[in-house]
Amino acid sequence: MTRRLTVHDLQSAKGSRKWLQLHVDTPAEAAAAVACDITVLSCEPDHNLEPIRRAAPLAFLSAGMPHGAVASPEEAVRLGFAMINRGADAVYCSHSPRFIEAMAAEGIPVTGHVGLVPNRATWTNFRAIGKTAEEAIKVLRAVRDLENAGAACIEVEVVPVRLADHITRSTPLITMGMGCGSACDTQYLFSSDVLGTHSGHYPRHARRYADFVTxxxxxxxxxxxxxxxxxxxxxxxxxxxxxxxxxxxxxxxxxxxxxxxxx
Structure with missing residues (x-):
């Protein structure tokens, strides 16, 4: 790419290309990712956001809106624009669809989340979501709600492969798959899991390719x-x-x- 990747680029390639995606924590990780042609990234909106943007100037970068950081759609729009102005291409948001709808109406690309949503895990515990038809239909309803709200992308986390495949084939949203096989539009992992940066629990879908703890x-x-x-x-x-x-x-x-x- 000779220019920054856009929502339009991702949507235009839906169904014909599988994108690699990493959540990165530092500019060094971002630079390493793009050196390997991993050009779909996510990060936290902390002090590293601008340095990560500079390290990966052409990547599609989604910055996470901290859950609970806003208490109204108006606040979401204000914070969303602030993150875009700092260099994000999209805003990850695990708030309700009304927050996403407000941002989308202003042209802010938003990434929603279905399946195992860590910020809402008190309602589900940390486990696979959608193994029964009754639970799977709830996931599909959540996808439709995000579509109707105007989201651009959707993280699909730890759902059965067949459900992830159904979602990917039936939604115009860019599906970002973590822990649901290779069914989604992106194959998504956290750099901390790939690099082995911690000695605590690693999720089942993670695979360590390095031992940074040592x-x-x-x-x-x-x-x-x-x-x-x-x-x-x-x-x-x-x-x-x-x-x-x-x-x-x-x-x-x-x-x-x-x-x-x-x-």
């Missing part, structure tokens, strides 16, 4: 060793050496003493 542990050991050596050298008079400091010649110092008498 790498970070090794780096921490090197930090401690370097800081300890620094402290030891200072204590033993080995740092600073002459090459680490700036000197003043005798004439300049004598002149300083003379001038200082007038202070």
């Amino acid at each position: 790498l970070e542990s090794e780096l921490q050991e090197k930090r401690i060793a370097a800081f300890r050596a620094f402290g030891r050298d200072v204590t033993e008079g080995l740092y600073p050496e002459a090459r680490h400091q700036v000197e003043m010649d005798d004439a300049a110092y004598d002149r300083l003493l003379t001038l200082s008498q007038s202070l």
Whole structure:
């Protein structure tokens, strides 16, 4: 791509292309993603949003609106525009459709969420959603509600593959699939799961391709060793050496003493 990926590009490729998608936490991760032709990204709207945008200038970037950050559709529009102005191409929103509808009416591309929605997991627990026909129809109704609200994309998380396939084939929305096979328009994972950045629980659909926990542990050991050596050298008079400091010649110092008498 020689220009930034758009909603129109994603919608035009629906049914004919599978996009790779990552949720990234840092500019370095964003740069690594686009180096691998992963050009659909998501991130949090924290201090890294602008640096991530700069690291991936042509990627389609969805920034997450924190659940509960807004209490009215008007607030959602205001925050949505603020995120777009900071560099996001779309706003992820797990609020109700009326919030999404308000943003969509103003031309803000919105990504909704169905299936396992972590921000609403108190109603479902963390599990697969839609394994029964009765629960699956609720998921489909939620998809229709997001369609009617004007969403552009929809995250489909941890639903049966056949349900994800049905959703993808029957909705004009770009489906972003996580934990539901390869049925959706994007194959979506979190960079933290791919990189193995934590030692806690990993979801069933995650696959670790690296062990950053071990790498970070090794780096921490090197930090401690370097800081300890620094402290030891200072204590033993080995740092600073002459090459680490700036000197003043005798004439300049004598002149300083003379001038200082007038202070």
